[in-house]
Amino acid sequence: MTLVFALAAATIFGFGAYLVLTNDLVRVVAGMVLISQSAVLVVIASGLTRGAAPILPTGDERPSDALVQAMALTAIVIGLAVTALLLAIVARVRATLHSLEVRELARDEAEHTAEIEQSQEPQLEELDRDEAEDEQ
Amino acid sequence: MTILTEAVARLLLAPSLMVAAAILIKGYVDVGDGFAAAVVVSLAIALQYLAFGARRAEQELPVLRFAPQTAIVGLLVALSSGFFAVISGGAPFTHEPSVGARVVRIGRLELMTAVSFDFGIFLLIAGALVALIHHLAEPPELEPDLEEDAEAAR
Amino acid sequence: MTALVLALVLPWAVGALLLLADGRRRRWGWTAVAAVAANLAALVVLAVKVLPDGHETVVTGGWEGGIGIVVRADALGVTFALLSSFVVLAALVHEVLDGVRSRTFPALVVLLCTGLTGLFLTGDVFNFYVFFELAMISAYVLTAYGDDRHQLGAALIFAVVNLVGSFLFLIAVAAMYHVTGTLSMEQVAERMAGVEPNAAILIAVTFFVAFGTKLGLFPFHFWLPAVYAGTRPAVAAILSGALANIGAYGLLRFGAGLLPEELELGSTVLIVIGSASVIYGALLAVSRRDPAEMLAYSSIGQAGYVLVALGLGGPVGLAAAVLYAILNALSKALLFLSGALRGALVAGAFAVGALSLAGMPPAAGFLGKLALFHTGVEEGSVALIVLLFCGGALAFVYAFQLYQHEFWRGSRVKAGTGLEEAAAASAKELAAGRELPIAGGAAGSDVAAEPAASPVAVRAVSVVLALIVLALGLWPEPLLSLSSDAAAVLHGGAR
Amino acid sequence: MPQQTSPPARVATRDPLAWAVALVALGAFAGCIALWRTGGGTIDVSWARELDLRLHFSFDGIGALYGLLATGIGAAVFAYATAYVPLHLDHQARPARDRWRFWPWMALFMLSMVGLATAQDLILLFVLFDVTAVCSYFLIAFDRQERASRLAALMALLVTGGGAVAMLIGAVILYADHGTFSIPELASLLRTQDEAGGIATGTTVAIGLIAAAALIKSAQVPLHFWLPRAMAAPTPVSAYLHSAAMVAAGVLVIGRVFQLVEVAPVVQDGMLAIGLLSIAVGGALSLTRDGFKQVLAYSTISQYGYVVMLYGIGGRDGATAAAFYVVAHAIAKSALFLTAGTVTMAAGCRRLSTVGGLARELPVLAVASALAAATLSALPLTIGFFKDELFFRAAAEHSTLLGVVSVLAAGLTFAYTWRFWGGIFLGERRVGGAADDAAAAAKPLAPVPALLTAPIAVLAVLAVLGGIVVGPFAELASDAAGATLGHDVQLQLAYHLDARETWMAALAWLLGGLLLATPKAWGPAARALSRAGERFGPSHVYELSLSAVNRWSDRLHDVEVRDLRSRVAAVLLPGGILVALGFAATPTAGVFQIGSIDGTDLLVVALLALVAIAAGVVAFTHQHIAIVLALAVVGLGLATVYALLGAPDVALVAMLVETVVTLVFLAIVAYAPRGERPSRRELAGVASEPQRRHTHSRRWRDPLIGVVAGAAAFLVIWGALSRPTPAERVVDELVRLTPAAHGRDVVTVILADFRGLDTMVEVTVIGVAVFGVIALLRRGRTW
Known part of the structure; x- marks a missing residue:
């Protein structure tokens, strides 16, 4: 089972990573959701002692690891929070840029940087040669 | 939406609130807690939004308007039940009644700090999710609200 | 214990309440300031109790450590908490005085401060993760603060890249729990020693990637310039002066504290990556015209120093890492805040920051350089000394090129103005330069069209920061003993 | 330059700020004299225990010498500046408040020089060294609206600040080897070690680094170029910089650490060579310059070359001569600089070629500066005579060759000094034009406030006084030499007409006169040297490297990734590589375990497979609705897995959360159907063609990175899960x-x-x- 869980979590993680690299912002968020699912699965797997639900443990049977369940719950909730937030950012991006493409965003940023660089003179002011010869 | 969905939505509201209450109360004994209960409630309300549309849903349930405030009140309730013990010198999240002490019960509901903590979480999550649903029901707003800006500047 | 709890609960409750308020109103802004100030005050009280080598521990629920969550204030945690809270306070006061532009800003800053305090003071691995997420999620929203669409892009980049880091961190925490069976840092540290090396090193690498991303080390840094340059100065100050501390602290706590053997094993890699960051960040910073972007690249370089010091290790190296992190946070906050302002004394404040960045006395930055050279010499590594020298020389170049560019050439576009405005301003400047003859001015001299000065109170914040940086340079003992006490926590000097 | 000394300028002369600083300088001067006469004092307190730093000041001979220079010359220069600065600002139509950019820095400059003169601790020395650099940075950039000033300031800061770092490194190396930053302690430790069989190479390197820092500060060839450039500063700043502060700080440090240098003969020999080189290069270039301040700047390089050479010679003779030389030079050089400033203020010119014959109109100035020039060129009856006498003695004692060289050097000094003075005050009267220019001959001089002449006269009187009553100066120099050498030195100075040194001096004067008389003979050669220096010299290297760094920075910046995808890839890919490194770094045999699968697990396995497939669907679907649905399958599938694993709480919440996430996703996706409105860029009518080319190469890159990330995650997860739970x-x-x-x-x-x-x-x-x-x-x- 160790291998199975590792494989499953890694596969989900890999697909998520691939999605984050795509051009479509909705798919990027989907990728983040997958990565978070993968992390939760790892959390659950890290306490992989199958057993009864840890409710009213009698002591006869070893219950499943309750601590990782608590951690997984927390992680799931946090995953929900970041997903909602990411989606909101994406919605704002779409509303402002009228596009859901990462490329569009990058281009916008590149233009912004270029404008900044152009609007200001270069930092290093090179001396004119003749001026340097014997100034004043 | 059809009349059928509206009817179903209306019919489902009360039972889902009951389910949520059950999940909340028996949390310490069985599966479920304040968080799950809150999600159930907010899903029931989301159903109202889907069935009636945002405006009508909010007209029929004017109490929804207080969702953000509810969320913050919930947070403060949870925070204070977590930290009130500090006032008397105890550790945070100290549990009252303490280990081994007798627990007062009302029916199956045991009165203890963990329950009020859970209730705070319920309020917080329910309020927050309802607020989220409310805002998602309309597309994002981009224009700056000028009159409010002017007001804030004062 | 009261101080410890208050430091956490006060900003927590106030921040939550502020979420409902319209933060653009002055009174809410000042409420937020009061909350962060209270947090800082509580931390100071805590620091007085804890330093030099004590610690204060609270276990939630009054259970035994490990059962409940251990909240533990030791010298290292308190140092970073103090530092971050101070920077947050400065940035918040700056923004409140300058006029808050969004409703949620004060609330988010206060909650961010809560998250930071929590994560620096927790003694529990998973609790670290949740507080970390609290700080991060506030930061994600803060990055979008302001109405510029570039800030939105910055927020997206920031959130996505750092979330990848966060989830890696979570995976590492889960793995760590699996191999040690506990979440309390103290117990984890004991049990990690017995863990089979392959698993341990893979966990360590995952932590490193997570924190390296947070800290913005080369080659994980690519998100950083866009984010720092895209946000408003106060937010950039918080990100670089407070939030980036998570990376440094995480590397120290998880690396040197929990995984010392793995750290030792990977020291070469750390030094190589650190050196690459130093040179890469400094080199890229040299010709940046946008001050925020330059400061962003400079942060990458400075993070490299922290990593190099960590890689060298030992009491001296660890203390140098802490010291460097503190100095960098302070000077970055100062530079981001003052770089956006205009008027008398601001240039002076910025110059102090530039001096500190370049490691020139009397600003405090030279202490970091001294400590690093000390580490390098003790290590006997000529290459390292040459690297530090080159990094320092580049820092000289970029810090002062920027300073002169910003403050000696007359008007400049204030950060945060729209592009159209910026273009108009620079066009006007050009026109003024060409057409208006200045009496007595020699040919070729630039025309200084004095820009409007920023409000006095806002400038005062930067000046106070600058004075603190100067004072720490002139009287370095508190800073030095703070960082060596903090480092002592890690190498067992005062456990 | 407008010809005006307007009333406002005169009013501004009564600027309380300026006079306060000048009076402080005067008071400090009196204080220094008092301290010197009473034998000084010592402060030694802990500064930073953690790093073993001490605030250790001791007002010894060196402290007295440089302290008196900094405050005494300071008082004269400051008095001069009270008149100069308002005029300067007035000429540039700058507001009077700009003087706040002058006086505080001057005061701090003086203070830090006194501190530097008395510091006994290497780190303290470094700190104050840098403080003087910072002061000079802001003072050189006083006219910050001028590009030349800004560049000069940056250059001075970079070169001297960089040099100071060398000193810091040296100090740290010494500390690592010997456990102290204290100079006296280091001196005795090293001497013991030297006697016991020589010092370590590391120590020599450290001493060399400290000496290098000092030489750079003293503007010694080849890192001298910042000094002439720093002439962009207002004249009082230049005067102070050259005679008593910045540049003097370099030789001060050499004097202070001389006992360390003594045990490292390599370093000392290097100093001798560099000193000689600086004398020659500085002197030759000084002869080719036209600007007043340029002539004087190169002369300073040459003059400090003497001092460095004397320290290179070392011993009792060298140390005494060096100390005495600094005093005499400071008095003369400050007077000459101030003269240049006054002439510029009066005539509005800054070049020898545009001015001449002013002796008649500015008689006091002419006489005073003639005395200063006489001092610099070591004529009798001035204090300068003795500086050269000591110089010749030390050189000739060292070797005949050095004696000959020293005569040549003194000849050079004589020539450039009088070329400067003669160029201004002698010859045909002209102002603002070449000879034969009628307009220039008639152009009147602007009136000059008395304060622009009086300090020069005072300095000149001092120089002559020193030539007659040399006792106090000799005592000062011998005290300083005593502190330098670590044992008491006696210095007796008097005129002996028959001495060898006198003849050497006479020979030098003759040589200088010859040089002055035959400018045509050496002119082309000297100018060629100067041109070569500009084209290939260190200053050019500095500019080249600075612009290269900027260019590289730009180039790298252009290739920096700037889209979200590459930024994420930049985390995943190196992360994967690091994981692979970590994997390879430790033994893996038998570490990884497959684990057992029993019957009830088959359902879990099947579900996990379903989840993985659904994740694949998410990854390769482009329809947003389909993505959301497939995500829901992943979530619900995992929830079922959790339920099967005995985690009903997790399963419940996962299920609920999954529903919420799906709803939120649908809501956001539903806002605006894709492509309904044109993008911002399309609105602007810009085609997005160039970007498309990259898409093809991405087709393989992105999945590859996904695979790398997945594989790395797999290694970490499997590696960890394979460990048995404790x-x-x-x-x-x-x-x-x-x-x-x-x-x-x-x-x-x-x-x-x-x-x-x-x-x-x-x-x-x-x-x-x-x-x-x-x-x-x-x-x-x-x-």
């Missing part, structure tokens, strides 16, 4: 304690009690996220 697990305790916490569902009890803090933070995160969403979508309006 026998002692905290969760068992939790289960045991659950009844004590009045609960039955362990998970809920953990969430609400044992780890309630986690839950509290977690729900706060949800709250922040929701309010963040509101902030983004509704600008924060809560409802």
Whole structure:
């Protein structure tokens, strides 16, 4: 089972990573959701002692690891929070840029940087040669 | 939406609130807690939004308007039940009644700090999710609200 | 214990309440300031109790450590908490005085401060993760603060890249729990020693990637310039002066504290990556015209120093890492805040920051350089000394090129103005330069069209920061003993 | 330059700020004299215990010498500046408040020089060294509206600041080897070690680094170029910089650490060579310059070359001569600089070629500066005579060759000094033009305030006084030499007409006169040298490297990735590589375990497979609705897995959360169907053609990175999961304690009690996220 869980979590993680690299912002968020699912699965797997639900443990049977369940719950909730937030950012991006493409965003940023660089003179002011010869 | 969905939505509201209450109360004994209960409630309300549309849903349930405030009140309730013990010198999240002490019960509901903590979480999550649903029901707003800006500047 | 709890609960409750308020109103802004100030005050009280080598521990629920969550204030945690809270306070006061532009800003800053305090003071691995997420999620929203669409892009980049880091961190925490069976840092540290090396090193690498991303080390840094340059100065100050501390602290706590053997094993890699960051960040910073972007690249370089010091290790190296992190946070906050302002004394404040960045006395930055050279010499590594020298020389170049560019050439576009405005301003400047003859001015001299000065109170914040940086340079003992006490926590000097 | 000495300028002369600083200087001067006469004093307190830093000041001979220079010359220069600065600002039409950029720095400059002169600790020395550099940075850039000033300031800061770092490194190396930063302690330690059989190479390197820092500060060839450039500063600054502060700080440091240098003969020989080189290069270039201040700047390089050479010679003779030389040079050089400033103010010219014959109109100035020139060129009856006498003696004692060289050097000094003086005051009267220019001959001089002449006269009188009553100066120099050498030195000075040194001096004068008389003979050669220096010299290297760094920076910046995808890739790919490194770094045999699968697990395996497939569907679908649905399958599938694994709480919440996530996703996706409105860029009518080319290469890159990330994650997860869980697990305790916490569902009890803090933070995160969403979508309006 160790291998199975590792494989499953890694596969989900890999697909998520691939999605984050795509051009479509909705798919990027989907990728983040997958990565978070993968992390939760790892959390659950890290306490992989199958057993009864840890409710009213009698002591006869070893219950499943309750601590990782608590951690997984927390992680799931946090995953929900970041997903909602990411989606909101994406919605704002779409509303402002009228596009859901990462490329569009990058281009916008590149233009912004270029404008900044152009609007200001270069930092290093090179001396004119003749001026340097014997100034004043 | 059809009349059928509206009817179903209306019919489902009360039972889902009951389910949520059950999940909340028996949390310490069985599966479920304040968080799950809150999600159930907010899903029931989301159903109202889907069935009636945002405006009508909010007209029929004017109490929804207080969702953000509810969320913050919930947070403060949870925070204070977590930290009130500090006032008397105890550790945070100290549990009252303490280990081994007798627990007062009302029916199956045991009165203890963990329950009020859970209730705070319920309020917080329910309020927050309802607020989220409310805002998602309309597309994002981009224009700056000028009159409010002017007001804030004062 | 009261101080410890208050430091956490006060900003927590106030921040939550502020979420409902319209933060653009002055009174809410000042409420937020009061909350962060209270947090800082509580931390100071805590620091007085804890330093030099004590610690204060609270276990939630009054259970035994490990059962409940251990909240533990030791010298290292308190140092970073103090530092971050101070920077947050400065940035918040700056923004409140300058006029808050969004409703949620004060609330988010206060909650961010809560998250930071929590994560620096927790003694529990998973609790670290949740507080970390609290700080991060506030930061994600803060990055979008302001109405510029570039800030939105910055927020997206920031959130996505750092979330990848966060989830890696979570995976590492889960793995760590699996191999040690506990979440309390103290117990984890004991049990990690017995863990089979392959698993341990893979966990360590995952932590490193997570924190390296947070800290913005080369080659994980690519998100950083866009984010720092895209946000408003106060937010950039918080990100670089407070939030980036998570990376440094995480590397120290998880690396040197929990995984010392793995750290030792990977020291070469750390030094190589650190050196690459130093040179890469400094080199890229040299010709940046946008001050925020330059400061962003400079942060990458400075993070490299922290990593190099960590890689060298030992009491001296660890203390140098802490010291460097503190100095960098302070000077970055100062530079981001003052770089956006205009008027008398601001240039002076910025110059102090530039001096500190370049490691020139009397600003405090030279202490970091001294400590690093000390580490390098003790290590006997000529290459390292040459690297530090080159990094320092580049820092000289970029810090002062920027300073002169910003403050000696007359008007400049204030950060945060729209592009159209910026273009108009620079066009006007050009026109003024060409057409208006200045009496007595020699040919070729630039025309200084004095820009409007920023409000006095806002400038005062930067000046106070600058004075603190100067004072720490002139009287370095508190800073030095703070960082060596903090480092002592890690190498067992005062456990 | 406008010809005006307007009344406002004269009013500004009574500027209380300026006079306060000047009076402080005067008071400090008196204080220094008092301290010197009473034998000084010592402060030694701990500064930073942690780094073993001490605030160790001692007013010894060196402290007295340089302290008196800094305050005495300071008082004269400051007095001069009270008149100069208002005029300067007035000429440039700058507001009077700009003087705040002058006086505080001057005061700090003086203070830090006194501190530097008395510092006994290497780190303290470094700190004050840098403080003087910072002061000079701001003072050189006083005319910051001028590009030349800004560049000069940056250059001075970079070169001297960089040099100071060398000193810091040296200090740290010495500390690492010998455990102290204190110079006296180091001196005795090293001497003992030297006698015991020589010092370590590291120590020599450290001493060399410290000496290098000092030489750079003293503007010695080849790192001299910042000094002539620094002439962009206002004249009083230049005067102070050259005679008593910045440049003097370099030789001061050499004097201070001389006992360390003595044990490293290589360093000392190097200093001798560099000193000689500086004398020659500085002197030759000085002869080719036209600007007043340029002539004087190169002369300073040459003059400090003498001092460095004397320290290179070393011993009693060298140390005394060096100390005396610094005093005499400071008096003469400050007077000459101030003269240049006054002439510029009066005539509005800054070049020898545009001015001449002013002796008649400015008689006091002419006489005073003639005395200063005489001092510099070592004529009798001035204090300068003795400086050369000591110089010749030390050189000739060292070797005949050096004696000959020293005569040549003195000849050079004589020539450039009088070329400067003669160029201004002798010859045909002209102002603002070449000879034969009628307009220039008639152009009147602007009136000059008395304060622009008086300090020069005072300095000249001092120089002559020193030539007659040399006793106090000799005492000062011998005290300084004593502090330098670490043992007492006696210096007797008097005129002996028959001495060898006198003849050498006479020979030098003759040589100088010859040089002056035959400018045509050496002119072309000297100018060629100067041109070569500009084309290939160190200053050019500096500019080249600075612009190369800037260019490289730009180039690298252009190739920096700037889209989200590459930024994420930049985390995943190196992360994967690091994981692979970590994997390879430790033995792996038998570490990884497959684990057992029993019957009931088959359902879990099948479900996980389904989840993985659904994840694949998410990855390769482009329809947003399909993505959302496939994500829901992943989530619900995992929830079922959790239920099967005995985690009903997780399963419940995962299911509920999955529903919420799906709803939120659908809501956001539903806002505006794709492609309904043209993008911003399309609105602007810009084609996005160039970007498309990259898409093809991405087709393989992105999946590859996904695979790398997945593989790395796999290694980490599998590696960790393969470890058996420890026998002692905290969760068992939790289960045991659950009844004590009045609960039955362990998970809920953990969430609400044992780890309630986690839950509290977690729900706060949800709250922040929701309010963040509101902030983004509704600008924060809560409802």
